[in-house]
Amino acid sequence: MGPITLCFVMNLSSYSSEPYLDKILSIEVRIDDLLTRMTLEEKIGQMTQIDIAAITKASGIDETGEKKKTVELDEAKFIDLIERYKVGNFVNGDAVDHDKWATYIKRLQELTLEHSRLQIPIIYGMDHIHGANNVYGATMFPQSINMAATFDPVHTENEAKSIGIECAHLGHAWIYSPVLGLGKNPFWPRFFETYGEDPHLASVLADRFVHTLQENPQTRPYKQAACAKHFLGYSDPRSGWDRTPAMIPDQQLYEFFVPAFQAAIDAGVKTVMINSAEINGIPVHASHDILTELLRSKLGFKGVAMTDWGDIERLYTWHHTAPTVKEAVFQAVTAGIDVSLTPHDPQFADLLKELVNEGRISQERIDLSVQRILRLKMELGLFDDARFPIAGEPDEKTRAKYQQKSKEATLDSIVLLKNEGILPIKPGRKILVVGEFAKTRRALCGGWTYVWFARSDKPFPKEMQTLYSALQDEFGTDSVDYATLENFDQKSQDADLILSVISSEPYAELLGNFTDQVLHGVHAEIAQKVMDSGIANVTVVIEGRPLLVTDIFDATDAFIWAGLPGYYGGGAIAQVLSGKWNPNGKLPFSYPAYPLHFSPYNRKWMETLVYHEDINPRISLADFGSGLSYSQFEYSDLELSTKQIAEDEKLVAKIRVKNTGPFVGKETIMWFLKDDFASITRPIRELAHFEKTELEVNESKVFEFVIEPRKHLTFPDKTGDVLLEKGTFTLMVGDLETSFTLN
Ligand code: BGC
Numbered sequence: 001m002g003p004i005t006l007c008f009v010m011n012l013s014s015y016s017s018e019p020y021l022d023k024i025l026s027i028e029v030r031i032d033d034l035l036t037r038m039t040l041e042e043k044i045g046q047m048t049q050i051d052i053a054a055i056t057k058a059s060g061i062d063e064t065g066e067k068k069k070t071v072e073l074d075e076a077k078f079i080d081l082i083e084r085y086k087v088g089n090f091v092n093g094d095a096v097d098h099d100k101w102a103t104y105i106k107r108l109q110e111l112t113l114e115h116s117r118l119q120i121p122i123i124y125g126m127d128h129i130h131g132a133n134n135v136y137g138a139t140m141f142p143q144s145i146n147m148a149a150t151f152d153p154v155h156t157e158n159e160a161k162s163i164g165i166e167c168a169h170l171g172h173a174w175i176y177s178p179v180l181g182l183g184k185n186p187f188w189p190r191f192f193e194t195y196g197e198d199p200h201l202a203s204v205l206a207d208r209f210v211h212t213l214q215e216n217p218q219t220r221p222y223k224q225a226a227c228a229k230h231f232l233g234y235s236d237p238r239s240g241w242d243r244t245p246a247m248i249p250d251q252q253l254y255e256f257f258v259p260a261f262q263a264a265i266d267a268g269v270k271t272v273m274i275n276s277a278e279i280n281g282i283p284v285h286a287s288h289d290i291l292t293e294l295l296r297s298k299l300g301f302k303g304v305a306m307t308d309w310g311d312i313e314r315l316y317t318w319h320h321t322a323p324t325v326k327e328a329v330f331q332a333v334t335a336g337i338d339v340s341l342t343p344h345d346p347q348f349a350d351l352l353k354e355l356v357n358e359g360r361i362s363q364e365r366i367d368l369s370v371q372r373i374l375r376l377k378m379e380l381g382l383f384d385d386a387r388f389p390i391a392g393e394p395d396e397k398t399r400a401k402y403q404q405k406s407k408e409a410t411l412d413s414i415v416l417l418k419n420e421g422i423l424p425i426k427p428g429r430k431i432l433v434v435g436e437f438a439k440t441r442r443a444l445c446g447g448w449t450y451v452w453f454a455r456s457d458k459p460f461p462k463e464m465q466t467l468y469s470a471l472q473d474e475f476g477t478d479s480v481d482y483a484t485l486e487n488f489d490q491k492s493q494d495a496d497l498i499l500s501v502i503s504s505e506p507y508a509e510l511l512g513n514f515t516d517q518v519l520h521g522v523h524a525e526i527a528q529k530v531m532d533s534g535i536a537n538v539t540v541v542i543e544g545r546p547l548l549v550t551d552i553f554d555a556t557d558a559f560i561w562a563g564l565p566g567y568y569g570g571g572a573i574a575q576v577l578s579g580k581w582n583p584n585g586k587l588p589f590s591y592p593a594y595p596l597h598f599s600p601y602n603r604k605w606m607e608t609l610v611y612h613e614d615i616n617p618r619i620s621l622a623d624f625g626s627g628l629s630y631s632q633f634e635y636s637d638l639e640l641s642t643k644q645i646a647e648d649e650k651l652v653a654k655i656r657v658k659n660t661g662p663f664v665g666k667e668t669i670m671w672f673l674k675d676d677f678a679s680i681t682r683p684i685r686e687l688a689h690f691e692k693t694e695l696e697v698n699e700s701k702v703f704e705f706v707i708e709p710r711k712h713l714t715f716p717d718k719t720g721d722v723l724l725e726k727g728t729f730t731l732m733v734g735d736l737e738t739s740f741t742l743n
Contacts, residue, residue: 021119023384030383031374035367037118040356043370044349045086046120049306051343052092055081063455064511067344071096071104075111082115085346088373089174089339091125095450095459097136098170099391105171106389120374121382125174125227129193129448130566131159131406132166136450136461137393139166139402143446143564144179144205145544146413148195148588149627151668152692153208155409160212162402168219171389173380176227176273178209180260181235183589184600188235189242189512192446192544192564196588197600197624199256200687203263210267221385225376228264229273230308232290233257237277241513245278251680253279254716262299270303270376274337276311283319285311286328291336298720304372306339307332312348326351333361338369403568410565410572412666415585416628417621418559422536424579424630425497431475432491432535433482434526435501437542438468446544446564447508454506467501467542470570474578485526492533499577500530500556502549503542516595517548531555540573546591546621553621561587579630584666584692586627593621601625602683625670625687631661633695635734637702643740647724651707651740655733657693658700668692671705672732673712676739678725680715685732688712707731709742 019025020034035043051067055078058070071093081087090108093101105124113119130147132138141147141159163175182202183194195202210226233253237244248257261272272295275284284290285307295301315321315328322328329351332340340348355361380386393399416423425431437443441460444467447453450460465473471480483491492498502519519527530537531552539556541547544564553559560583562573575581592598597616599607601624610616634657641652659665669692672685689705689712707713713729714722730739 021383027375027378030378031371034118034120034374035370038370040353040363040366041349042086042118042120043366044352046088046370046373047339047352047366048085048087048346048349049089049091049125049339049341049343050081050087050346051341052090054344055090062451064452066452069094071100073104073107075107078108078111079115081346082112085349086116087122087346087349088120089123089125091341091343092127093134095134095136098138098167098393101135101167101170101172102389102391109171109388121377121387123174123377123380123382124171125176126167126172127176127448128163128167128172129177129179132163132172133449135167135170138162139399139406140445140449140567141406142410142413142566142569143192143544144195145183145192145588146563146565146585147409148201148205149415149563149585150409150412151201151586151690152412153204155405155412156205156208157212158402158405158409160209161216161218162405163213164216164219164224165394165398165402168216168222168224169390169392172224173222173382173386174225174227174271175213176229178206178226178228178264179230180206180228180264181230181233181275182256182260183235184256185236185240186546186589186592186598187240187514187517188237189507189514189545190235190509193448194235195260197590198588198602198687199259201588201690202260206260206264207267210264210269214268214270221381223380223386225270225380226264227271227273227306228261228269230275231261231272231295231305232275232284233279234275234277242510243277245281248279249718251716251718254718254720258299258720265299265301270379272301272303272305273308274305274311276308276314278319283315283321285337286315286319286321286331286335288335296336302372304338304376305336307337307341309341310343312337312340312342326354330355330360333365338372406566407568407572410568411575411581413563413565413585414572414576414583415561415563415587415626416558416576416583417561417587417591417626418553418556419628420557422497422538422557423577425475425538425577427475429479429496430494431471431480431497431499432495433468433471433480433499433501434488434530435503435523437503438499438501439466439482441466442506443503443542444564444569445566446506447512449506453508453511464567465570467540467570467573470574471499471577473571474574474580485522485529488526488529492535495535498530498533498535498537500527500537500539500552501542502527502539502547502552504547517546518595519547519549527552538577542569546589548592548595550593550621561591582630582663582665584627584629584668586625586668587622588624590623591621593618602686604681605684608684629661629665629667631659631663631665631697633665633667633734634658634660635736638733638736638738640731640738640740644743645707645709645740646743647709649709653705653707653731653733654702655736656700656702657695657734659695659697662697664694664696666692666694669703669733674730674732675713675715675725676728676730678715678727679723680717682715705733713742
């Protein structure tokens with residue numbers, strides 16, 4: 001390197017001119033330089049991640065039983081971790097405003113500069129899972145299950161952009177999102193964090209989120225890393241409860257659970273968080289097969305693999321695959337972990353050091369992880385221009401733009417599942433609302449909103465509408481009243497229509513492990529009263545996973561699944577009810593009808609058998625992809641460019657879709673495929689392609705799906721090898737179907 005460059009470097013890196021701090025050099029050269037300077041302790045410190053509760057003044061337990069996550073730095077605690085343990089990663093914090101976040105993380109970086117030998121910046125991780133949900137004032141988006149219901153990746157793109165502009169500059173460089181476990185188990189409490197039950201839909205959204213978040217030019221020089229979580233099979237615990245064992249055959253893992261992660265990896269996702277539980281008897285944190293053979297060798301992941309909350313220690317305390325915590329560290333690091341979210345003490349660092357000194361874990365193994373972590377930090381610019389956060393919020397115009405984007409996503413996410421001519425509600429009708437959650441903000445947002453999950457509306461801004469206040473705005477205060485169980489009989493006498501709001505308190509993770517998903521107590525009693533009243537009624541379910549309401553569904557005149565629509569949810573539901581908005585959301589999962597039976601839409605043929613109408617009359621309450629509009633869409637002229645194709649050829653399928661209803665409306669054109677006869681039983685249909693469009697009244701358009709055999713007609717065997725078998729295939733779109741042959 002010539003003298004001119006050196007001069008330039010000195011100017012840019014005022015605090016030092018060591019090669020690893022020289023941003024003009026390649027990242028690999030910088031990493032090599034830094035690695036040779038680092039002691040074992042410094043390396044292990046990079047592999048250690050500590051929760052905010054260990055470095056802040058707030059002590060004690062919050063309302064949920066967790067250690068408080070208040071953003072009030074205790075410098076002495078932080079300096080101790082930096083000096084003694086060289087800790088390189090920190091995480092979490094309940095919502096505070098932009099400037100407070102910037103000041104806090106800037107101080108962490110300053111103290112790291114002052115108190116560490118090599119001045120390696122820390123990286124800060126945050127659970128921003130539906131917008132920047134831990135920054136006060138930031139735009140919040142609907143939860144992922146609703147984002148999936150929109151069937152529109154543009155909304156996911158806007159969400160990722162909004163996260164970037166709200167908090168990349170605050171030092172929130174590592175975003176623990178997206179959740180890519182498939183929402184296949186509707187009893188799992190983290191269902192709402194998923195993109196639903198279909199691997200194709202989840203893959204499309206995963207790709208869009210990761211690309212947008214990681215490559216957003218609007219946030220430069222600040223950048224963010226996404227974290228695809230929780231690898232792998234976390235979302236389908238056999239018991240339905242969080243962090244309990246899953247039994248998933250390898251073929252099913254490859255077919256259903258791998259694709260969304262593969263899409264994220266192909267999109268360049270920089271980090272992955274591991275499943276806290278076990279699959280087929282092996283805790284994932286201890287599985288070399290999953291963390292190294294599958295994740296890295298087969299799927300091609302090159303980034304940082306982090307543990308989930310305290311999960312190394314849990315190999316000892318929960319899973320009992322390790323007889324000591326030290327053995328647990330050995331198992332997890334050998335399996336392929338790079339970063340341990342400890343979360344509160346650095347015991348991991350001590351034990352890992354002992355293991356290296358005893359020769360049980362090699363220096364090379366440590367270097368491999370440390371290189372990945374340093375690469376992450378360098379790629380994010382943390383060694384350079386992005387080291388120190390800056391205060392500030394998006395300007396008013398930008399904020400307003402993303403608030404509008406979030407409102408649009410929310411509107412598109414509301415799913416109308418039944419309408420017996422009662423919706424939209426005609427003006428002037430007297431609406432009686434029942435259901436206490438209609439008057440809360442927290443029920444619309446669910447967990448991971450300002451805090452882990454709120455036990456009251458205290459953390460929520462006053463400007464946020466509840467469903468009840470939104471209804472009053474939409475229909476007029478005089479037209480909307482509210483009844484409790486006690487005064488229902490009296491108030492319902494004046495009502496033209498009852499709006500029954502079924503919902504629950506927010507929850508997160510293990511604290512959402514319910515014993516059933518039916519209504520109890522006052523909620524059940526009032527629902528019964530509505531059914532018995534004989535008054536026209538509409539049911540709105542606001543819940544992150546399907547509550548079992550089959551009797552209510554059958555009895556009600558209209559049924560809306562609103563999921564967890566978030567900050568703008570009240571207004572969106574009200575607009576669907578009034579008809580100001582024509583609903584177009586589609587269920588991203590199959591809504592179960594019974595407590596002991598669940599079958600996703602991409603079920604096997606055997607699962608479709610109804611043996612006896614009186615015993616098991618339906619397979620589901622509504623399948624994946626269900627959702628009505630106030631318009632009707634007619635599908636016609638399904639055409640194939642050929643009826644016979646070879647492996648390396650393409651087939652173009654076309655369909656005409658016409659809006660025959662009275663309103664402008666959006667429709668999602670979903671193309672499903674079925675391999676008619678195959679060596680491994682195939683789903684009765686699988687989503688292969690989708691496209692959302694808006695059609696004017698009487699407008700019709702032709703839509704295309706180009707079928708490529710190696711992309712659309714294959715399926716994996718139990719080793720993950722892809723099979724393409726000759727024979728006939730059925731193609732389904734709308735209510736039409738046709739078939740073709742692969743020769
Ligand atoms: C959750 C993760 C989350 C982490 C950090 C864990 O309990 O399972 O999804 O990212 O905490 O807050």
